[in-house]
């Protein structure tokens with residue numbers, strides 16, 4: 001049985017993940033973490049599951065197989081190391097996490113014999129989308145790249161982790177490492193840069209378009225998420241995958257998907 005604790009359990013994504021965990025035959029929801037300020041700490045979110053604040057993570061993770069974090073970057077960067085130290089494997093889906101933080105996870109995972117899946121996007125399709133970005137950038141290194149991402153009006157961070165990851169993948173192929181988030185005023189001619197534009201409106205689950213523009217032509221690659229459920233299902237696959245890995249390493253969703 002895979003015992004799972006979910007941080008962000010009252011959130012849009014976290015509550016969906018908790019419900020899905022409770023439907024799995026090989027998983028058990030054993031803990032729910034919320035913020036200290038949100039007013040839900042101490043309340044029973046599911047039968048037998050009382051929410052705890054971040055100060056309850058260490059105790060919870062001494063008794064769980066996998067700790068899932070879908071909160072916010074500033075919270076995750078404090079809480080994930082505590083979870084690993086307490087002995088949990090980690091699925092980190094929170095966005096806005098710095099690459100330096102992910103790098104720092106390695107030694108701690110090794111020391112504790114645990115593993116992590118870190119991904120700003122649990123969707124299988126987005127992982128193929130990133131791969132396609134890599135191929136297009138390799139084939140068209142001189143084309144100018146712009147990324148447009150759209151999300152619902154309550155999303156807290158911009159640009160999206162998925163858009164940033166696409167930019168990093170393209171940058172690794174083309175060497176263009178200046179990212180410009182939005183433009184305003186007399187900005188002059190476009191430089192060697194990747195533009196990233198964030199739209200926040202209505203209840204859009206998540207859309208990403210990467211434009212590769214040359215002379216007289218362009219390619220546009222688009223991924224559209226139809227429902228948040230797809231993220232929750234990807235998270236369940238990541239929990240199952242990481243639960244018995246114990247290899248002291250950080251993994252991506254591409255490995256979970258077997259891509």
Ligand SMILES: NC(=O)c1ccc[n+]([C@@H]2O[C@H](COP(=O)([O-])OP(=O)(O)OC[C@H]3O[C@@H](n4cnc5c(N)ncnc54)[C@H](OP(=O)(O)O)[C@@H]3O)[C@@H](O)[C@H]2O)c1
Pocket residue numbers: 007008009010011012013014033034035036037038039040041053054070071072073075079092093094095096119120121122123157231
């Ligand atoms: N990887 C993916 O595929 C994917 C897909 C969608 C979203 N995301 C990311 O997942 C994260 C959550 O998104 P959401 O839309 O579910 O957000 P949300 O609805 O705002 O929920 C945030 C959750 O985090 C909790 N929280 C906030 N601060 C905390 C802290 N210091 N310690 C513990 N818990 C804390 C909140 O608890 P309270 O209720 O107590 O405030 C709430 O349960 C974001 O980073 C989002 O970008 C990832």
